[in-house]
Amino acid sequence: MKLRAVALTLSLLALLLSAGSALAQQPGGTLRIAYTSIQQLDPYKTAANDEINAASLVFDALYVIGKDDFQPVPHLAESWRAIDDTTWEFTLRQGVTFQDDNEVFPAGQGREVTADDVVYSVERFLDVSTAFTLGNIASVEAVDRYTVRITTAEPDPFLIPDSNRLARVYIVPREAVEHFGEEGFARNPIGSGPFKLTSFVPDQSLRFVRNEDYWLPVHLDGVEFVFIPDPTVQLIAVEADEVDVITYVFNIDSVAQVEGTPGLSLHPRGGSYRGLGFNVTTAPFDEFEVRDAISKAVDIDAAVQAVVAPFGIRAYGQVPPWVEFEQDPTLEDLWSFDPDEALAILSEAGFEPGPNGVLQRDGVPLSFTIKTIAGSQVRVLTILVTQLQQLGIDARLQQQDLAVWAEDLQTGNDTGVFFNYSFAGTTGLYALFHSRNHGITNTAFYSNPEADALLDLASRSVDYEERNAAWLEAQRLIMADRAGIPLYFEFGYSIANDRVKDWVVPWGGLNLVTIENNVHLED
Amino acid sequence: MLLYVARRLVSMVPVLLGISFITFALVTFAPGDAIRIMLGSETANVENVERMRRELGLDLPWYQQYVRYMTGVVQGNLGTSIVSRQPVAAQIAQRFPNTLVLTVSSMVVALGIAVPLGVLAAAKHHRVADYGAMTFAMIGVAMPNFWLGLVLLIVFGLELRWLPIRGIGSLDDGLWAYARHLILPAATLGTSLAALLTRLTRNTMLDVLGQDYVRTARAKGLRSGRVLYHHALRNALLPIVTTAGLQFGALLGGAIIVETIFSLPGLGLLSINAIRARDLPVMQGAVLVFAVCFMLVTLLTDLVYAAINPRIRYG
Numbered sequence: 001m002k003l004r005a006v007a008l009t010l011s012l013l014a015l016l017l018s019a020g021s022a023l024a025q026q027p028g029g030t031l032r033i034a035y036t037s038i039q040q041l042d043p044y045k046t047a048a049n050d051e052i053n054a055a056s057l058v059f060d061a062l063y064v065i066g067k068d069d070f071q072p073v074p075h076l077a078e079s080w081r082a083i084d085d086t087t088w089e090f091t092l093r094q095g096v097t098f099q100d101d102n103e104v105f106p107a108g109q110g111r112e113v114t115a116d117d118v119v120y121s122v123e124r125f126l127d128v129s130t131a132f133t134l135g136n137i138a139s140v141e142a143v144d145r146y147t148v149r150i151t152t153a154e155p156d157p158f159l160i161p162d163s164n165r166l167a168r169v170y171i172v173p174r175e176a177v178e179h180f181g182e183e184g185f186a187r188n189p190i191g192s193g194p195f196k197l198t199s200f201v202p203d204q205s206l207r208f209v210r211n212e213d214y215w216l217p218v219h220l221d222g223v224e225f226v227f228i229p230d231p232t233v234q235l236i237a238v239e240a241d242e243v244d245v246i247t248y249v250f251n252i253d254s255v256a257q258v259e260g261t262p263g264l265s266l267h268p269r270g271g272s273y274r275g276l277g278f279n280v281t282t283a284p285f286d287e288f289e290v291r292d293a294i295s296k297a298v299d300i301d302a303a304v305q306a307v308v309a310p311f312g313i314r315a316y317g318q319v320p321p322w323v324e325f326e327q328d329p330t331l332e333d334l335w336s337f338d339p340d341e342a343l344a345i346l347s348e349a350g351f352e353p354g355p356n357g358v359l360q361r362d363g364v365p366l367s368f369t370i371k372t373i374a375g376s377q378v379r380v381l382t383i384l385v386t387q388l389q390q391l392g393i394d395a396r397l398q399q400q401d402l403a404v405w406a407e408d409l410q411t412g413n414d415t416g417v418f419f420n421y422s423f424a425g426t427t428g429l430y431a432l433f434h435s436r437n438h439g440i441t442n443t444a445f446y447s448n449p450e451a452d453a454l455l456d457l458a459s460r461s462v463d464y465e466e467r468n469a470a471w472l473e474a475q476r477l478i479m480a481d482r483a484g485i486p487l488y489f490e491f492g493y494s495i496a497n498d499r500v501k502d503w504v505v506p507w508g509g510l511n512l513v514t515i516e517n518n519v520h521l522e523d
Numbered sequence: 524m525l526l527y528v529a530r531r532l533v534s535m536v537p538v539l540l541g542i543s544f545i546t547f548a549l550v551t552f553a554p555g556d557a558i559r560i561m562l563g564s565e566t567a568n569v570e571n572v573e574r575m576r577r578e579l580g581l582d583l584p585w586y587q588q589y590v591r592y593m594t595g596v597v598q599g600n601l602g603t604s605i606v607s608r609q610p611v612a613a614q615i616a617q618r619f620p621n622t623l624v625l626t627v628s629s630m631v632v633a634l635g636i637a638v639p640l641g642v643l644a645a646a647k648h649h650r651v652a653d654y655g656a657m658t659f660a661m662i663g664v665a666m667p668n669f670w671l672g673l674v675l676l677i678v679f680g681l682e683l684r685w686l687p688i689r690g691i692g693s694l695d696d697g698l699w700a701y702a703r704h705l706i707l708p709a710a711t712l713g714t715s716l717a718a719l720l721t722r723l724t725r726n727t728m729l730d731v732l733g734q735d736y737v738r739t740a741r742a743k744g745l746r747s748g749r750v751l752y753h754h755a756l757r758n759a760l761l762p763i764v765t766t767a768g769l770q771f772g773a774l775l776g777g778a779i780i781v782e783t784i785f786s787l788p789g790l791g792l793l794s795i796n797a798i799r800a801r802d803l804p805v806m807q808g809a810v811l812v813f814a815v816c817f818m819l820v821t822l823l824t825d826l827v828y829a830a831i832n833p834r835i836r837y838g
Binding site: 037039040045046047127128129130131132133134164182183186187201202203204226227228229230232233236237239240242401402403404405406407408409410422423427428431432440441 | 554555556557559560561562563564565566567568569571572575604606607608609610614617618673676677680681684688689690691782783784785786788792793796799800801
């Protein structure tokens with residue numbers, strides 16, 4: 001009898017234990033993410049990755065940029081379709097509610113997200129967003145409770161695939177914005193996202209807890225953002241297991257430093273275009289021959305190989321490999337390293353060596369300072385500048401603070417040659433070279449009516465083949481014209497420890513819980 | 524005494540006005556502005572950014588902007604950050620205590636090392652302790668903050684794992700939990716000041732120890748410890764206090780680097796980020812708070828004089 005009681009107790013105990021371990025095996029944990037600075041959490045009012053990452057936990061967008069091929073993946077919208085060239089119709093997921101247990105929605109009373117919320121959000125975005133442009137929206141209307149129609153003034157094929165446009169419109173509840181006011185909403189965000197904000201003191205503490213009512217099961221218990229402003233210390237912190245993830249690293253020196261560290265993984269995705277720009281309105285760079293000669297005077301391959309590889313690749317154009325456009329293999333033929341020819345071209349253009357060995361024309365030396373900001377390009381450009389000097393071109397390099405550099409470029413000042421970059425994936429070519437953007441992002445002040453027309457045509461083509469062809473043709477014209485010299489594409493990375501599973505490198509907001517992936521921690 | 528303090532406080536007003544004007548002019552006439560940085564991003568909404576420029580009055584001539592800003596300041600409104608669009612006063616209020624605690628504890632570290640070490644060096648003039656103290660002083664002054672900070676962080680935070688590498692503790696978790704976060708930053712920031720003050724303490728002590736009244740005290744048969752601390756140090760303290768007070772400004776400056784390395788959300792970090800983004804209202808606010816602190820510390824130093832040396836009287 002006694003023995004049986006013991007056996008029963010033991011088996012009960014075993015049952016409890018196994019249940020306990022089954023619970024422990026369930027994915028979960030609190031993900032710790034390093035960040036540099038977060039001052040506010042309204043996703044419409046910031047271009048800072050950290051702030052958008054944090055805000056994206058609280059809010060849902062209609063779709064997310066998926067983990068493969070940068071394709072839009074349904075999120076709050078179950079599906080969408082083009083009704084005609086200018087009208088998109090989105091069908092919303094039913095039964096999704098805004099987070100409750102807060103000042104706006106009492107516990108258990110989270111209101112359902114409907115088409116009206118999408119209309120309100122798009123209108124608010126058009127009104128207050130400074131960081132991103134939605135484009136020329138003619139109207140946005142709720143057809144019924146779960147159907148929204150967005151009409152653009154002109155055919156606009158980039159509206160959805162470009163990660164910087166409709167993908168940035170997180171759906172916000174009108175009540176919350178009106179209750180807290182614009183300033184207060186940025187400190188008390190309420191959305192329909194997978195995590196609720198539990199504490200926020202700017203640059204001090206920022207914690208989120210799982211939204212139990214989310215329309216997908218959320219694996220993580222919570223997310224903690226860890227304030228580490230210094231990039232070097234961020235690396236130390238991920239090595240010391242103080243944080244789990246550094247979401248996006250732009251600096252390939254940091255990437256090289258942690259590569260091969262046991263327990264840490266590099267997750268590559270996307271990156272940036274880096275090149276040389278000419279202010280084509282200042283002498284002598286208004287002459288094609290001078291720009292062409294400079295492009296032939298430098299050994300870009302060697303410099304990129306020495307400094308950037310394997311964390312980047314040589315660029316022959318501006319269109320990066322991670323956007324919807326195809327790579328144009330013929331671009332490679334546009335560029336060559338041929339110092340002798342460079343000298344011959346310059347000589348034909350009237351440049352002859354002066355008394356001090358510097359090439360000059362009519363007593364004016366061929367002399368310029370390349371303005372740049374910090375980054376791997378400083379070392380690449382140092383190599384190129386040395387090569388230019390060897391040919392008798394008085395080239396120098398000057399590293400500037402971002403604010404000074406931006407003003408210098410935008411006002412055209414004395415900048416003849418400058419470092420030029422682009423983080424915007426899809427429409428970088430348009431930003432850097434369309435004449436509409438003179439003095440804003442087209443700091444080359446480049447105008448080419450033919451290229452403008454092609455870019456405009458592509459921006460209105462709903463047919464992919466036509467769009468792709470026009471875009472690549474524009475790229476080819478601009479490159480053949482030497483409006484700039486493409487140098488390389490530098491890759492971007494997440495650095496995460498190996499316990500983090502199902503991680504997707506953010507491409508405009510974090511993808512922690514989507515229909516494709518569900519991030520969790522594993523021992 | 525009270526009248527003196529009041530007079531000193533009133534005299535701060537024109538100085539602050541001057542400082543605010545100089546900061547404003549420096550930022551306004553220096554190249555680069557916050558709006559241009561925003562526009563430089565390829566995705567920016569140019570129309571909305573331009574509208575924001577108008578709403579914030581950044582399109583006005585500089586003197587109108589200055590008058591607008593000062594009108595706000597007089598009414599206790601430090602303005603709104605251009606970048607985060609959050610009130611500047613709240614941002615400063617939240618960070619200022621961290622910087623204050625950091626600088627004060629660095630001062631405690633500096634004085635805690637410098638005074639005993641300097642006295643020891645003077646007492647053991649030309650002996651091993653003296654040379655040891657002077658070597659410390661030399662290294663301490665020569666070592667840059669950012670380097671020392673990273674070394675301490677890697678040794679005590681990453682390798683030995685004795686101390687946290689980042690952030691601030693919460694007093695709710697007990698005094699130790701709070702203090703241990705401060706040890707590395709305070710040591711980093713306090714070291715160079717400690718080095719400077721060690722040297723100064725030693726030299727002043729040597730001067731004082733050579734005075735007649737010290738010899739008299741010794742001749743009376745007083746114990747050397749009493750002579751050292753009661754007779755000599757008290758008289759040597761004045762220049763130490765003066766220097767420590769003036770160096771408080773350097774501590775505030777050093778806080779920028781130390782706060783960055785140890786992820787301390789303080790005023791230094793706030794101002795460096797504001798400078799990078801050309802966020803004028805935040806910069807202005809931070810500089811004003813720094814200036815007020817510095818002036819208050821100078822005043823405090825003068826008052827401490829009177830406490831140390833009863834012959835000094837303010838009236």
